[in-house]
Amino acid sequence: MKVLVLANFGMGLYNFRKELLEELIKQNHEVYISLPNDEFVPKLEDLGCKFIDTTLERRGTNPFRDLKLLLYYLKIIKTIKPDIVLTYTIKPNVYGGIACSFTSTPYITNITGLGTSVENKGLIQKITLMLYKRGLKKASCVFFQNETNRKFFIDNGIVKSNTRLIPGSGVNVKQHKFEEYPNDEREIRFLFIGRIMKAKGIEELLKAAKIVRDKYPSVQFNLVGGSEEDYTQQLEELNNLGVIRYHGLQDDVHSFIKKSHATILPSYHEGLANVLLESASSGRPVLASRVPGCFETFEDGLTGLGFEARSVESLVNAITKFINIPYNQKKAMGSAGRKKMEKEFDRNIVIDAYLEEIKSIMEMENYDEPIREIN
Missing domain, CATH: 3.40.50.2000 (Glycogen Phosphorylase B;)
Known part of the structure; x- marks a missing residue:
């Protein structure tokens, strides 16, 4: 055939x-x-x-x-x-x-x-x-x-x-295998993986990162992905200020997921977000907008946290809430996410x-x- x-x-x-x-x-x-x-x-x-x-x-x-x-x-x-x-x-x-x-x-x-x-x-x-x-x-x-x-x-x-x-x-649950949750709780590392473009919620994320870093200076925001729209100067400036760490396009995203405490996706719309599936499969909680293609991938409060798309305030609240969740609960959210991926995705x-x-x-x-x- x-x-x-x-x-x-x-x-x-x-x-x-x-x-x-x-x-x-x-x-x-x-x-x-x-x-x-x-x-x-x-x-x-x-x-x-x-x-x-x-x-x-x-x-x-x-x-x-x-x-x-x-x-x-x-x-x-x-x-x-x-x-x-x-x-x-x-x-x-x-x-x-x-x-x-x-x-x-x-x-x-x-x-x-x-x-x-x-x-x-x-x-x-x-x-x-x-x-x-x-x-x-x-x-x-x-x-x-x-x-x-x-x-x-x-x-x-x-x-x-x-x-x-x-x-x-x-999601290939063998390729994106379960990873032990990071031991270091003093420096929480958030991860965004995706095309750098408005529809992925990049503008809200960059604004939220500034607000959160002012209150929690030890928190990291790592961004992985190629820039499809003109955010080059803004990314460079925020990277130099230490607000974000921009890594550009990467072949091996799993290594970034492994080092993170949670993945953030403030997208406006998705078919079904692969990055959320891969992160959850690796045992990481996800923070995602409550839009079709995202909300199906997590259970709010159990495997991740949801927030309103296009809202900096809602995103900041979700990030802050996650920061203040006890370490063992964060770890449990990651484990629950892995089980969900094995069963449903x-x-x-x-x-x-x-x-x-x-x-x-x-x-x-x-x-x-x-x-x-x-x-």
Whole structure:
């Protein structure tokens, strides 16, 4: 069987879908990946994937370039003739879906989050929803990472086909193994991992860090992630003042999680926040905004603390509350989070869901090569 995967960048595909790709390759299927060339492509090729270099502007809104992407997807599909296509993120979902519709190719779409273009009302939202409706019209199955997003798509008439809820990308509980809680309670280390951008709540976090550090000077705020919007000067200034410690983009986030006392994510919206899953799997409490894609990953007061998105005051209150929680309670929150990940968010749950849907689709297409299942 030939499987074509359409994605927008290598990091997400390697970090969050690697195990699915490995399983498909293990079952002797040909796996093609279409995405822009980056440092993760060689790692994906090492797994056995066949790479197709694809020009794609993740955040661009140029309709002519998007038309070129659609035409390129059509060319790829007609050349490879895949038995099934898997798509991730907005542009591959939309234009890949349209291309699959034109060529009568079965495809499974994964809604990894609504994105800013859908969250913010206006002309861009209307255009995006119109394109989504066209792109998902003939999808064999649409995976959603949280119930709020699924309800939004159904209520707005964007999807009418088979939908299925999965626990985000899941978390590799072996890779993100349980780590003993840090012994040093005198210097509490908070960790943010994510793209440095407004929608991740970076502005609220930087303001909150200043306020908290004034009252608790021994507290650390470590930030890991590439800057996608122009916060370079602000990050540099706050880093020099000691308000934050900015580490830039890092390959090994687990080592940062291991050293932290808690992870903070003040995001405005998520599909399902992988960083929260990875942190909880490692035995760390999480502090996160009470928005879809975040609140599903923790139990308030038991495995983490919630706060209101876009509110510096609410964020500061949550951080302060956590600082003043007794050490043993912090440690217990981390242990409870690990148990929650093992029970509800193991990545094998996601892999099984994909294999089940692929098997069902191939049976409908009268595909004669068996699709094996895993436990």
